Amino acid sequence: MSGRYDEHDHEHYERPRRRTRPRTKERPQYDDAVDAVVTTVDRGRFTLRVGGEVDGVRVWAVKARPLGRKGVVVGDRVRVVGDVSGDEGALARIVEVQDRATVLRRTADDDDPVERVLVANADQLVVVTALADPEPRPRLIDRALVAAYDAGMKPLLCLTKADLADPETLLATYRSLGVPWVVTQRGADLGELRDRLAGRTSVMIGHSGVGKSTLVNALVPDADREIGQVNAVTGRGRHTSTSAIMLALPEHHGAAGWIIDTPGIRSFGLAHVRPEDLIEAFPDLDEMTEDCPRGCTHAADEPECGLDEAVARGEADPERVESFRRLLEARSGPEY
Template identity: 65%
Template sequence: MARRVHDYDEDDVRVRPGRRGSRPRTRRRPAHEGASPGLVTAVDRGRYRCLVDPGTGDERGVIAMRARELGRKGVVVGDRVALVGDVSGAPDTLARIVRVEPRTSSLRRTADDTDPFERIIVANADQLVIVTALASPEPRPRLIDRQLVAAYDAGMDPLLCLTKADLAAPDALVAEYAPLGVPYVVTRRGGGLDELRAHLSGRASVLVGHSGVGKSTLVNSLVPDAERTVSHVNVVTGRGRHTSSSAIALELPGADGWIIDTPGVRSFGLAHVDPENVINAFEDLAEGAAERCPPHCDHFQDDCGLNGWVAEGHASRARLDSLRRLLGARDSDTVE
């Protein structure tokens, strides 16, 4: 007689080999209350160099990996993290990053203006130092404009650092950016760096600039143990060679500050930038934009409210021209 469907015996049961216990899965994750605080200072092929207990006087460097529970969340230089595992810093030990603390700022860029995927370069910095040579190679104002836009978008204070003043005078470039009110320092070969060091003291500063502008030379002078490779400018193309292959955070000796050196870049995509973040950096114009501009105003159109705002003397024409130049840089497809 045929066996009924609900009559089972041991031949009907299949056991999956290697299957773990029947305890149901849970979305709860360990809280790791005892995790050690750390600062990510470098990233290299899936390994993270971290400083454990920064600012306590008992700092030590460790190598860590991302814990699986972080999922797709990225970890970048400047991130404040929580570490578990072996955080002794002894050779051949490995800790785990189990948590990335909320970021106060994120410096981002895209590969180009059509790339929908933004990349966070550095986290938790409060100053962007735009390093530009006055000669050899020549300044590239459109690239400077783009980097200023990235700083305003990230909520960071910009600082222009004009190098190689022994080769060319800074006056023309200083005048070009004077309406923006961006502070600047000028350096020359063999000159002192006291003014620059004063701007860096007590802050977390990111140094950006295209290859050959002298960024690595500055880093080596500010942090003698950094040993960043210095590039030479090609006399034919006027461009430098990439020498810094990844971002690295370095403690500024005797100044209670950090500098973060980044790889030299020849492009700075801004596809991710919200124009309102740029406008909000211009306090004298942001109020006029909010009160006078029509909805979805791109600030280039004839009925832009900022035209009347400036005509009434609330802000200068030079400031409006500079704002529009930065907004135009966001939509430009070249930085040359």
């Protein structure tokens, strides 16, 4: 009895095998790549300034496949290849994300372990808050300060609507921490704020309605950021900025700079911040905790904390210690 198939039947032949190029550990060098800075991120498309300078050519780009899931955020310094002419329809590719000097991050909630990187490579965090309409939210300000210290960024309080309320009440809360501040009001000169921003990369954050977009439009005349109104019933502002954008500041006293406008925030989770990292932002207090018991968080209820002993000896300012502990509590306390 002969077999079911002979050599002429098609099922006699082996199935075709996938033909793929052998893998290699060699990666493209991209010797022709140019430097750029990310100014906006929108659904997988990126706007860049080639050269990384405020007067660089604006180009559009996508992320190269070898970067995989590596995130690219506003402020990132990247290397790009492709069409970097900036002409309409031109598209480049981001092939490398350079090491970040600073990272501003937050978690959605205090019990959320997932960190979200907001901005990279900024050196100053400008916390914008209105003195009235809407009322200040010190707990949210505290959380923003904690995020700044944790990121290694210099904080700056920018108090708006000074024509509606006296700034001294709020400033007294933060003076002992040594946080610098500027006070503004609608239509007033912004020279002091421009001085603070010149030559730096600054991130502006604040909840909706505090006048952040108004400031950005005044600082960068062609920014055209939408301005919202405060709800008369809830006392809260309407979100107008929907994504972060990095804008070049006009030269001031011979120094240029960048400002990053962010959407209005309603929460600022700090699950990623550790007490030992926070106190390092206050070298004078950190020095006083060298003899603390192991595991001491430096909170007010910690026994034998070096901060309490320093206050008792008259070596520490009680108000400064109290203010630092308020920041500690802000990591997990209510936001409003």
